[in-house]
Amino acid sequence: MNPASHRFGSVALLGRPNVGKSTLLNALIGQKISIVSPKPQTTRHRILGILTQPQAQFVFLDTPGLHPGRQRQLNRAMNRVALAALAEVDVIVLVTDARGFGDEDQVALDHAIAVRRPVVLALNKVDALRPRSRLLPALEALAQRHAFAALVPVSATRGANLDRLLAEIEKLLPEGPAVWPEDQVTDRSERFLAAEMVRERLVHALHDEVPYGVSVEIERWQEDDGRIGINAVIWVEREAQRRIVIGEGGARIKGIGRAARLALNELLGRRVHLELWVKVRENWADSEQALRQFGYDQDY
Numbered sequence: 352m353n354p355a356s357h358r359f360g361s362v363a364l365l366g367r368p369n370v371g372k373s374t375l376l377n378a379l380i381g382q383k384i385s386i387v388s389p390k391p392q393t394t395r396h397r398i399l400g401i402l403t404q405p406q407a408q409f410v411f412l413d414t415p416g417l418h419p420g421r422q423r424q425l426n427r428a429m430n431r432v433a434l435a436a437l438a439e440v441d442v443i444v445l446v447t448d449a450r451g452f453g454d455e456d457q458v459a460l461d462h463a464i465a466v467r468r469p470v471v472l473a474l475n476k477v478d479a480l481r482p483r484s485r486l487l488p489a490l491e492a493l494a495q496r497h498a499f500a501a502l503v504p505v506s507a508t509r510g511a512n513l514d515r516l517l518a519e520i521e522k523l524l525p526e527g528p529a530v531w532p533e534d535q536v537t538d539r540s541e542r543f544l545a546a547e548m549v550r551e552r553l554v555h556a557l558h559d560e561v562p563y564g565v566s567v568e569i570e571r572w573q574e575d576d577g578r579i580g581i582n583a584v585i586w587v588e589r590e591a592q593r594r595i596v597i598g599e600g601g602a603r604i605k606g607i608g609r610a611a612r613l614a615l616n617e618l619l620g621r622r623v624h625l626e627l628w629v630k631v632r633e634n635w636a637d638s639e640q641a642l643r644q645f646g647y648d649q650d651y
């Protein structure tokens with residue numbers, strides 16, 4: 352290997368909520384490190400994913416979907432996390448839904464342009480585009496909006512065209528040696544990933560506004576004999592939400608616990624004993640102190 356031709360750099364995945372940024376990150380890394388759901392505003396943190404290839408090391412930053420409106424402290428913190436990530440990257444991948452480009456996509460593009468980094472446009476979910484003949488005119492119209500370094504249609508769920516996306520990104524990375532160990536895929540702790548897996552199961556099991564008022568905190572983490580005991584607190588904002596999370600006779604929380612335990616067994620490669628507690632902290636998403644306690648201020 353010629354060390355001079357090796358590339359290293361960081362790449363932000365930016366876009367409005369729900370376009371598939373986290374799904375794309377997981378597909379690029381080949382491992383589930385960022386949680387995914389059909390509901391917008393799933394990602395709340397900057398999640399770093401490392402992909403090591405012989406000729407390049409890519410450090411991807413998944414970010415919370417940029418969203419205007421809803422100005423709670425948590426939402427503001429999420430937008431701040433996404434925008435702060437832009438300052439530290441070499442390349443921005445703007446992720447959009449191939450089926451349409453709207454005002455919120457334009458807001459994300461404007462932020463990308465403002466920091467003067469090369470922008471690759473990833474038009475995700477092409478598998479869902481009907482009829483396929485819409486793709487070419489869409490690409491032509493988007494090319495008028497900005498001098499993108501590349502426009503690449505992809506499907507994160509099917510893993511389609513990701514090689515092409517990586518090749519376009521690689522061209523834009525500076526030359527340099529790898530910085531992370533080649534077997535490392537994220538900078539996040541197992542503890543953090545475990546809390547996120549529990550939250551993912553909650554988001555999937557809950558409807559309407561409840562997922563937005565839920566946070567997960569790991570209270571106890573004890574390893575012995577290849578087995579891990581984890582106690583997690585599910586924080587909600589109101590007593591009514593606590594009752595919803597617990598469900599009739601505890602049925603919902605049991606289902607969530609079972610699903611989360613299976614996901615954790617797989618993630619950690621060890622047997623997990625998981626205990627969940629649901630507690631109320633009034634309007635925590637508007638409390639600076641609670642946001643700090645739950646780790647929403649550590650990303651920027």
Ligand SMILES: Nc1nc2c(ncn2[C@@H]2O[C@H](COP(=O)(O)OP(=O)(O)OP(=O)(O)O)[C@@H](O)[C@H]2O)c(=O)[nH]1
Pocket residue numbers: 366367368369370371372373374375386387388389390391392393394395414415416417475476477478479505506507508509
């Ligand atoms: N059809 C289709 N669906 C996709 C694709 N990629 C992601 N999705 C779905 O889109 C939804 C949102 O995916 P996420 O990866 O959570 O989206 P996100 O952009 O990270 O969302 P936030 O974290 O809320 O900003 C999920 O239901 C995914 O399964 C794709 O290539 N095709």
Ligand SMILES: [Mg+2]
Pocket residue numbers: 372373374386387393394413414415416
């Ligand atoms: Mg996400």
